[in-house]
Amino acid sequence: xxxxxxxxxxxxxFVLSALMSNAxxxxxxxxxxxxxxxxxxxxxxxxxxxxxxxxTVHDRQLKLTAQLYPLAADxxxxxxxxxxxxxQWTQVATTQVIEQGWTAPFRVQDWxxxxxxxxxxxxxxxxxxxxxxxxxPVDKEEIVIAGFTGNSIHxxxxxxxxxxxxxxxxxxxxxxxxxxxGDQVYDHNRHYAAWLKFGRDFGSIIxxxxxxxxxxxxxxxxxxxxxxxxxxxxxSGAADGGYARPGVYVQEVERAQTSHLPDPADPHKIGQGIxxxxxxxxxxxxxxxxxxxxxxxxxxxxxxxxxxxxxDHIRNPDYDPASVDVDGAVLLGERQLRFIDAWAQDWxxxxxxxxxxxxxxxxxAHIHGSANxxxxxxxxxxxxxxxxxxxxxxxxxxxxxxxxxxxxHLATIFHHGxxxxxxxxxxxxxPSIANLYLRWWEPLEGGERREAxxxxxxxxxxxxxxxxxxxYAAANPEKMPAGNILNTRSAGFGVVRLNTKTRxxxxxxxPRNVDITDPATEQYLGWPKTISQLDNYNPSSxxxxxxxxxxxxxxxxxxxxxxxxxxxxxxxxxxxxxxPHAPKSGAFHVKAGKDKPDAVVxxxxxxxxxxxxxxxx
Amino acid sequence: MNRVDFYLLLCLRLGTCLCFxxxxxxxxxxxxxxxxxxxxxxxxEFAQSMGIDWDAYVGTGxxxxxxxxxxxxxxxxxxxxxxxxxxxxxxxxxxxxxxAGGCGLLVFVSYAKYVAAQRQPPMFIxxxxxxxxxxxxxxxxxxxxxxxxxxxxxxxxxxxxxxGHGCYAVGLWxxxxxxxxxxxxxxxxxxxxxxxLLLVAGILDxxxxxxxxxxxxxxxxxxxxxxxxFLTALARxxxxxxxxxxxxxxxxxxxxxxxxxPHFMLPLYLLIVWSPLGKQQSQSSTD
Numbered sequence: 020x021x022x023x024x025x026x027x028x029x030x031x032x033f034v035l036s037a038l039m040s041n042a043x044x045x046x047x048x049x050x051x052x053x054x055x056x057x058x059x060x061x062x063x064x065x066x067x068x069x070x071x072x073x074x075t076v077h078d079r080q081l082k083l084t085a086q087l088y089p090l091a092a093d094x095x096x097x098x099x100x101x102x103x104x105x106x107q108w109t110q111v112a113t114t115q116v117i118e119q120g121w122t123a124p125f126r127v128q129d130w131x132x133x134x135x136x137x138x139x140x141x142x143x144x145x146x147x148x149x150x151x152x153x154x155x156p157v158d159k160e161e162i163v164i165a166g167f168t169g170n171s172i173h174x175x176x177x178x179x180x181x182x183x184x185x186x187x188x189x190x191x192x193x194x195x196x197x198x199x200x201g202d203q204v205y206d207h208n209r210h211y212a213a214w215l216k217f218g219r220d221f222g223s224i225i226x227x228x229x230x231x232x233x234x235x236x237x238x239x240x241x242x243x244x245x246x247x248x249x250x251x252x253x254x255s256g257a258a259d260g261g262y263a264r265p266g267v268y269v270q271e272v273e274r275a276q277t278s279h280l281p282d283p284a285d286p287h288k289i290g291q292g293i294x295x296x297x298x299x300x301x302x303x304x305x306x307x308x309x310x311x312x313x314x315x316x317x318x319x320x321x322x323x324x325x326x327x328x329x330x331d332h333i334r335n336p337d338y339d340p341a342s343v344d345v346d347g348a349v350l351l352g353e354r355q356l357r358f359i360d361a362w363a364q365d366w367x368x369x370x371x372x373x374x375x376x377x378x379x380x381x382x383x384a385h386i387h388g389s390a391n392x393x394x395x396x397x398x399x400x401x402x403x404x405x406x407x408x409x410x411x412x413x414x415x416x417x418x419x420x421x422x423x424x425x426x427x428h429l430a431t432i433f434h435h436g437x438x439x440x441x442x443x444x445x446x447x448x449x450p451s452i453a454n455l456y457l458r459w460w461e462p463l464e465g466g467e468r469r470e471a472x473x474x475x476x477x478x479x480x481x482x483x484x485x486x487x488x489x490x491y492a493a494a495n496p497e498k499m500p501a502g503n504i505l506n507t508r509s510a511g512f513g514v515v516r517l518n519t520k521t522r523x524x525x526x527x528x529x530p531r532n533v534d535i536t537d538p539a540t541e542q543y544l545g546w547p548k549t550i551s552q553l554d555n556y557n558p559s560s561x562x563x564x565x566x567x568x569x570x571x572x573x574x575x576x577x578x579x580x581x582x583x584x585x586x587x588x589x590x591x592x593x594x595x596x597x598x599p600h601a602p603k604s605g606a607f608h609v610k611a612g613k614d615k616p617d618a619v620v621x622x623x624x625x626x627x628x629x630x631x632x633x634x635x636x
Numbered sequence: 637m638n639r640v641d642f643y644l645l646l647c648l649r650l651g652t653c654l655c656f657x658x659x660x661x662x663x664x665x666x667x668x669x670x671x672x673x674x675x676x677x678x679x680x681e682f683a684q685s686m687g688i689d690w691d692a693y694v695g696t697g698x699x700x701x702x703x704x705x706x707x708x709x710x711x712x713x714x715x716x717x718x719x720x721x722x723x724x725x726x727x728x729x730x731x732x733x734x735x736a737g738g739c740g741l742l743v744f745v746s747y748a749k750y751v752a753a754q755r756q757p758p759m760f761i762x763x764x765x766x767x768x769x770x771x772x773x774x775x776x777x778x779x780x781x782x783x784x785x786x787x788x789x790x791x792x793x794x795x796x797x798x799x800g801h802g803c804y805a806v807g808l809w810x811x812x813x814x815x816x817x818x819x820x821x822x823x824x825x826x827x828x829x830x831x832x833l834l835l836v837a838g839i840l841d842x843x844x845x846x847x848x849x850x851x852x853x854x855x856x857x858x859x860x861x862x863x864x865x866f867l868t869a870l871a872r873x874x875x876x877x878x879x880x881x882x883x884x885x886x887x888x889x890x891x892x893x894x895x896x897x898p899h900f901m902l903p904l905y906l907l908i909v910w911s912p913l914g915k916q917q918s919q920s921s922t923d
Binding site for chain 1: 665666667690695701704708810813814816817818820821827830872875876878880881882883885887888889
């Protein structure tokens with residue numbers, strides 16, 4: 020008989036050796052395991068050390084961030100930016116590589132955006148990476164923004180399928196701007212490796228056009244994100260609010276994805292030294308507000324009464340929506356609301372405005388692709404907190420801003436309402452590049468005031484938080500089992516065409532692996548959809564003031580409530596006449612000007628007033 | 637049964653009871669982590685073959701659906717096992733079978749967490765203490781609290797818990813974000829300090845795994861593990877609870893400590909077994 024101690028020894032040694040052998044074999048098998056993505060950082064030659072580069076140009080400032088592979092200890096840390104002038108490469112900036120994430124951020128002031136330039140990023144004597152800084156397309160009638168979200172690379176649902184179809188299509192339509200709304204990276208521990216893969220997949224289209232990347236929850240390494248101004252989250256699932264990963268990790272993510280964006284509107288840092296990047300980009304006379312709808316948002320755990328098996332999920336259909344709209348719960352936060360307020364009034368070099376953020380301002384799905392099944396409401400959406408949602412919409416509609424977002428894994432078109440249905444902005448949530456997690460918009464009752472022939476799920480609804488929403492389209496996946504192919508899971512991407520001449524906005528929603536320039540190719544059911552810029556704030560209960568005729572084209576007009584002095588909206592109108600719409604009760608001042616509304620042109624105007632001729636020269 | 641043996645058995649009963657009670661709370665009040673297992677095409681196909689349609693599976697909105705309903709019902713077997721942990725005796729075979737079945741429940745929930753963690757082995761291994769706690773108690777009831785099989789099983793459970801935790805803490809597998817977060821919040825330190833502390837803690841996790849196998853070091857190892865297991869279990873409520881939260885956040889965090897009771901009760905059990913008093917009592921019992 021073996022001594023008991025020896026037995027214990029043997030058992031423990033067996034467990035430890037099993038542990039180590041499992042780890043070893045896992046390392047060997049990792050690349051072959053179904054459902055696992057290969058995130059190994061490749062060994063590259065010195066000449067290929069620069070993986071890709073992202074840039075924006077705004078207000079005559081070029082910001083470009085080059086993403087490098089890891090440098091050796093003896094490699095130079097200096098990177099140069101050169102542009103081609105008269106057939107010669109001319110250095111315009113140098114920068115030091117930031118080793119935490121291997122980024123090289125450049126900034127060039129007084130950038131001439133009236134013409135295109137070839138550029139190259141140069142490291143050492145061998146590595147170069149070339150692309151094109153486009154001219155500001157102010158002379159184009161139609162600005163095309165391609166939108167993406169949810170870049171899962173997991174093979175189990177088609178994430179490993181090549182993105183070449185997307186590359187080809189974007190090149191065919193020659194998009195002016197690329198917008199990645201979030202979840203560019205799904206790996207919660209290896210953002211750098213996954214970001215390099217993202218660059219290898221999309222770098223060929225990113226290098227030649229301004230690109231907006233908005234880090235979302237998975238990018239910063241957590242399943243959901245209520246940033247709560249940089250608090251540290253300790254609860255599994257992060258519903259207590261804050262960031263689960265260390266601040267330095269989040270900073271590295273934001274440096275990689277957002278350091279090429281125009282400078283933040285309000286650069287004060289939040290907790291853990293995490294920066295902010297909400298700002299605006301003016302390109303082709305389209306003014307884009309780039310919003311952070313996660314960073315300041317309050318976590319629901321412990322703040323709202325429990326209504327389901329997760330602190331952020333409401334499963335009780337009989338709950339009182341007002342009970343979760345608790346005092347102090349923040350969505351965009353005061354700093355961002357102040358920014359939006361100023362941005363909505365500023366129409367310099369702008370004919371249209373859109374806002375981009377991670378997700379949409381409502382609960383935009385009913386069935387969630389996990390054991391949760393049907394949820395009444397999901398506090399990860401911007402439908403909660405309702406007061407914060409309404410304040411955000413009320414601010415955005417003052418600039419007639421169209422909202423472009425992602426995150427939901429379910430493409431939808433919603434017309435949002437604050438006080439009444441359809442009295443606020445429209446939103447387009449784009450489908451996932453590869454869909455990790457399925458969702459369906461499937462209300463139990465058909466919507467009211469549906470368009471003729473439209474599916475029952477369209478029309479006026481209340482979302483799970485009691486928010487007023489009108490659905491126009493939902494690219495629901497096939498019913499379970501949805502299969503593992505990209506398009507049965509409603510994968511794809513969005514295209515928004517902003518016509519600055521007609522002021523129309525066209526939303527397109529395309530599946531994967533199709534030729535979107537082929538007239539025979541069909542979009543997801545419900546798309547394309549075209550709306551007017553003015554539809555983003557046109558309550559049906561309002562009437563019309565007298566038509567204004569101007570002596571200049573495209574002036575900026577502002578409507579101000581006489582009694583309160585509140586600005587109802589500001590817009591750069593199309594052409595030389597405009598009929599302001601306004602509430603049927605009350606009186607309003609109308610202000611106007613060539614570039615800003617600095618002159619009162621109508622005092623105490625009322626619905627039904629006669630036409631007015633206005634001189635602004 | 638002498639006084640020390642009574643306390644040894646009490647350690648095992650309490651550790652098992654609290655573990656089941658903590659998980660019972662998760663199943664009753666929160667969402668147990670089975671989604672990754674129950675929501676897949678193959679599972680749905682299986683459900684379909686049993687005559688369960690889509691709406692019944694996911695719920696209609698007016699009800700919870702098959703999946704949620706049955707996950708919630710698992711609360712009952714956990715609750716029963718929590719009671720059995722206190723009442724089971726060697727001669728009550730039905731209770732003993734129930735206790736062994738409770739181990740199966742804990743293996744199942746640990747496997748679900750392992751799959752959800754992208755099949756990282758330490759995730760399953762670190763649940764060894766929880767999974768094996770009912771078996772240790774079962775061995776204690778069947779063979780005796782000082783029997784070699786009971787002690788050996790307790791040692792395996794101990795090593796699994798601390799080796800699994802150590803793998804994460806030293807970074808052999810990606811350290812869970814909550815480790816850094818809790819360290820930073822509880823101790824008020826920056827990330828770099830938290831990282832260093834976790835590295836040290838992880839190394840000590842491995843040291844105690846080896847330490848309990850060496851007679852000279854097993855008592856201090858068990859003592860350290862007992863304190864460390866308690867502190868890590870306590871870290872969740874300490875880091876997360878706040879007077880500003882509903883119920884101070886107790887419903888969110890207390891069970892996280894409770895279900896980790898084996899992490900400190902198993903080392904406490906071993907510490908008592910190997911203590912001079914324990915040995916003395918054992919000797920006198922033998923005499």
